[in-house]
Amino acid sequence: MDKIIVSFLGVGLIGFIAWFFFGKKDDAVEATDSIEVLVDGGYKPENIKIKKGVATKITFLRKTPSSCLEEVVIPDFKIKKYLPLNKKIEIEIKPEKSGEFPFSCGMNMFHGKFIVS
Amino acid sequence: MKITKKTFPIVGMHCASCSKLIERGLQKTPGVISSNVNYGSEQATVEIDNNVTEEDLGKAVEQIGYKAVFEKEKPANELKEEIKKVELKKLKLKVIVSSVLSIIILIGSFSGWNPVLLLLLTLPVQFWAGWEFYLATWSGLRNRAASMDTLIALGTSAAFGYSVSSILGITEGVYFDTAAVIITLILLGRFLEARAKAHTGDAIKKLVGLAPKTARIIKNGKEIDISIEKVVVGDKLRVRPGEKIPVDGVVVEGFSSIDESMVTGESIPVDKLVGSSVIGATINKQGSFIYKVTKVGKNTLLSQIIEMVSQAQSSRAPIQRLADLVSSYFVPVVLILAVITFMAWYIAGFPTAAFTNLVAVLIIACPCAMGLATPTAIIVGTGIGAERGVLIKDAQSLETAHKIKTIIFDKTGTLTKGKPVVTDFSDNSILSIAASLEIGSEHSLGEAILERAKELKLKLKKTTNFRSISGKGIEGKVGGKMYFLGKPDKRNSEIENLEKEGKTVVVLVSGIKQIGIIAIADTLKEGVGEVVSSLGKRGIEVWMVTGDNENAARAISKKIGIKNVMAGVLPGQKAEKVKEFQNVAFVGDGVNDAPALASADVGIAMGTGTDVAIESAGITLLNKDIRSVLTAITLSKKTLSVIKQNLFWAFGYNVVLIPVAAMGYLNPMLGAFAMSASSISVVLNSLRLKKIKL
Numbered sequence: 051m052d053k054i055i056v057s058f059l060g061v062g063l064i065g066f067i068a069w070f071f072f073g074k075k076d077d078a079v080e081a082t083d084s085i086e087v088l089v090d091g092g093y094k095p096e097n098i099k100i101k102k103g104v105a106t107k108i109t110f111l112r113k114t115p116s117s118c119l120e121e122v123v124i125p126d127f128k129i130k131k132y133l134p135l136n137k138k139i140e141i142e143i144k145p146e147k148s149g150e151f152p153f154s155c156g157m158n159m160f161h162g163k164f165i166v167s
Numbered sequence: 168m169k170i171t172k173k174t175f176p177i178v179g180m181h182c183a184s185c186s187k188l189i190e191r192g193l194q195k196t197p198g199v200i201s202s203n204v205n206y207g208s209e210q211a212t213v214e215i216d217n218n219v220t221e222e223d224l225g226k227a228v229e230q231i232g233y234k235a236v237f238e239k240e241k242p243a244n245e246l247k248e249e250i251k252k253v254e255l256k257k258l259k260l261k262v263i264v265s266s267v268l269s270i271i272i273l274i275g276s277f278s279g280w281n282p283v284l285l286l287l288l289t290l291p292v293q294f295w296a297g298w299e300f301y302l303a304t305w306s307g308l309r310n311r312a313a314s315m316d317t318l319i320a321l322g323t324s325a326a327f328g329y330s331v332s333s334i335l336g337i338t339e340g341v342y343f344d345t346a347a348v349i350i351t352l353i354l355l356g357r358f359l360e361a362r363a364k365a366h367t368g369d370a371i372k373k374l375v376g377l378a379p380k381t382a383r384i385i386k387n388g389k390e391i392d393i394s395i396e397k398v399v400v401g402d403k404l405r406v407r408p409g410e411k412i413p414v415d416g417v418v419v420e421g422f423s424s425i426d427e428s429m430v431t432g433e434s435i436p437v438d439k440l441v442g443s444s445v446i447g448a449t450i451n452k453q454g455s456f457i458y459k460v461t462k463v464g465k466n467t468l469l470s471q472i473i474e475m476v477s478q479a480q481s482s483r484a485p486i487q488r489l490a491d492l493v494s495s496y497f498v499p500v501v502l503i504l505a506v507i508t509f510m511a512w513y514i515a516g517f518p519t520a521a522f523t524n525l526v527a528v529l530i531i532a533c534p535c536a537m538g539l540a541t542p543t544a545i546i547v548g549t550g551i552g553a554e555r556g557v558l559i560k561d562a563q564s565l566e567t568a569h570k571i572k573t574i575i576f577d578k579t580g581t582l583t584k585g586k587p588v589v590t591d592f593s594d595n596s597i598l599s600i601a602a603s604l605e606i607g608s609e610h611s612l613g614e615a616i617l618e619r620a621k622e623l624k625l626k627l628k629k630t631t632n633f634r635s636i637s638g639k640g641i642e643g644k645v646g647g648k649m650y651f652l653g654k655p656d657k658r659n660s661e662i663e664n665l666e667k668e669g670k671t672v673v674v675l676v677s678g679i680k681q682i683g684i685i686a687i688a689d690t691l692k693e694g695v696g697e698v699v700s701s702l703g704k705r706g707i708e709v710w711m712v713t714g715d716n717e718n719a720a721r722a723i724s725k726k727i728g729i730k731n732v733m734a735g736v737l738p739g740q741k742a743e744k745v746k747e748f749q750n751v752a753f754v755g756d757g758v759n760d761a762p763a764l765a766s767a768d769v770g771i772a773m774g775t776g777t778d779v780a781i782e783s784a785g786i787t788l789l790n791k792d793i794r795s796v797l798t799a800i801t802l803s804k805k806t807l808s809v810i811k812q813n814l815f816w817a818f819g820y821n822v823v824l825i826p827v828a829a830m831g832y833l834n835p836m837l838g839a840f841a842m843s844a845s846s847i848s849v850v851l852n853s854l855r856l857k858k859i860k861l
């Protein structure tokens with residue numbers, strides 16, 4: 051009996067894990083000329099729409115003490131910034147190409163992207 | 168009296184009572200009306216009257232053993248250093264305390280101590296030392312994301328929870344030792360990893376440390392020492408023997424020999440005369456001189472090098488793509504595997520093994536090694552390059568450089584010194600007309616003609632109707648007559664013989680009649696032959712491209728040992744020629760090389776060439792030494808091999824050990840050790856690059 055319960059619970063749990071982590075839909079937030087990104091267990095918002103050719107200010111604010119998120123890297127713009135806890139760090143990007151440009155933490159575990167159109 | 172509110176971060180708090188202590192300390196400061204310190208956000212907010220300075224507040228906080236950070240106080244990188252130091256100290260304390268407790272817990276577990284006592288000993292390890300895992304897990308889950316912290320928090324909580332439930336009589340078996348040892352080992356791993364990782368950025372720190380702090384300015388005939396930030400373009404500075412040159416500029420009085428090795432990697436001191444440019448942070452060897460400042464702050468060469476290296480270290484190598492893809496699915500997949508492991512063992516009738524193997528799978532998985540594999544190697548590799556005068560623009564260039572099959576050298580300024588001298592000419596009057604035409608010329612051939620005319624003290628005339636014909640020559644009116652000076656259309660035996668010797672011949676034409684010739688030759692750079700033969704040995708095809716005619720080009724290439732020559736190529740055509748090849752590197756220097764540098768898979772710009780050339784090149788050889796082409800290729804090869812080893816190790820480790828853990832062959836505590844060792848070994852392997860021979 052307990053084996054059947056474990057099987058059901060296990061399958062359910064697997065389904066839940068898959069849904070919880072992979073089923074996440076994060077609508078892109080549009081940045082007019084500036085946007086604040088909260089860094090706390092990930093990036094909020096994660097997907098940021100910015101306009102091509104427009105200089106956009108992105109302000110990162112790290113609220114989590116976890117060292118995992120202490121750096122933000124935007125490889126396509128060659129930006130790597132240390133984010134001190136609770137301190138707003140401003141960067142400016144001016145994309146000249148449209149497309150998707152990912153950003154992540156220093157160890158590439160948490161992700162976000164800029165959608166340039 | 169005006170009252171203002173001020174908020175600033177506090178570094179060094181490790182418990183909630185610290186915040187009370189700081190609050191009290193601040194309140195005692197005269198002029199502070201109220202203070203509130205938040206432990207969670209590590210921020211202090213004070214209401215102060217206008218007599219209180221940041222210094223007062225800083226002192227008050229410092230007196231009780233903490234540190235207040237004020238915005239303007241320090242640049243971000245120094246701030247980071249400071250914060251890292253404090254974090255490392257905190258971590259060290261946690262490692263020491265939890266190590267001692269873990270050893271006691273281990274002994275207790277084997278000696279059959281009362282489980283309640285073990286629980287009490289484990290509590291501080293699990294919830295004080297391991298608190299950061301919970302914090303990170305919680306903030307991640309709120310965002311539907313998971314990281315390594317999630318795995319550690321779940322794994323150790325499972326062991327801890329299972330043991331507690333066994334005290335309550337629900338389950339059997341106590342695993343407090345597992346929970347405590349895992350947390351201790353992971354924290355120890357983090358501590359060692361953080362220390363090793365700090366060394367990957369040594370090169371940048373060294374470069375930043377080169378910048379001098381003061382300058383000796385000459386104002387109204389007096390020499391005064393001022394801080395470097397106050398120096399502006401146009402200031403005149405005095406540099407004495409043995410001193411560092413504060414910022415970039417041009418010598419206006421005196422002469423000296425300067426050691427530029429720390430910035431450009433050029434080992435031999437460079438002689439500087441009036442008109443020579445000097446680089447900030449280099450060391451004046453002998454003479455005393457005065458120079459005029461041309462660049463300050465962010466515009467100096469040193470600042471630009473630092474900026475470029477740190478940008479390169481932020482870029483991502485294409486080889487990392489796979490690791491990127493894997494890491495974004497990694498943790499949730501491991502969670503699923505852990506559940507499957509538990510189910511399989513439970514259904515097979517081993518509930519205890521089901522539990523320990525679940526913990527083992529969660530703990531053994533190591534996403535960190537994958538995340539560290541490429542960036543740490545790139546950081547060390549670009550740093551070493553900068554130390555040797557090889558400036559790498561981005562990770563992609565570093566990665567591509569080892570794949571090149573063909574290398575094309577621009578002749579002038581790259582293989583040759585680019586400072587040609589006149590070797591033969593018809594007579595003084597011809598040279599005089601040619602030199603008159605070339606007045607103000609920036610072309611190296613023109614400079615050679617002018618130089619020779621100056622040596623012979625020839626009288627030059629004014630040129631009117633001047634026109635430059637790209638790739639062909641120049642024309643203009645001298646003394647009322649039109650002349651053309653440039654490449655010969657027809658060749659007689661005299662011209663042919665000179666060209667066979669590798670000299671460049673220009674003819675002076677009046678109307679349609681050729682009235683004289685001038686032969687100019689360039690000298691080869693040191694080590695050119697060595698570089699070409701070494702490239703050949705590595706299986707790289709070497710080409711030379713030049714605007715010179717076939718004969719002249721062949722004569723030079725023969726001297727160097729290059730078999731493949733593209734002669735008579737106009738500046739605008741170089742890029743087209745480069746595009747005909749695949750996996751090609753182009754080595755050049757001038758403004759007109761910029762398109763070719765950009766078209767090549769790897770553009771290598773020579774020396775302190777023009778900004779445009781450096782901008783278009785993936786790699787810049789600051790030391791102007793052609794042998795550094797080999798250094799760049801070797802560095803690329805070694806860095807890539809370290810990256811591959813790291814990735815192989817990181818992937819292999821997870822691919823092999825996760826199934827081993829799932830099958831029940833791995834004790835969770837051993838798993839924690841292996842997982843920490845795996846991250847550290849990746850960082851140490853990258854640091855190994857520092858010791859390679861280039």
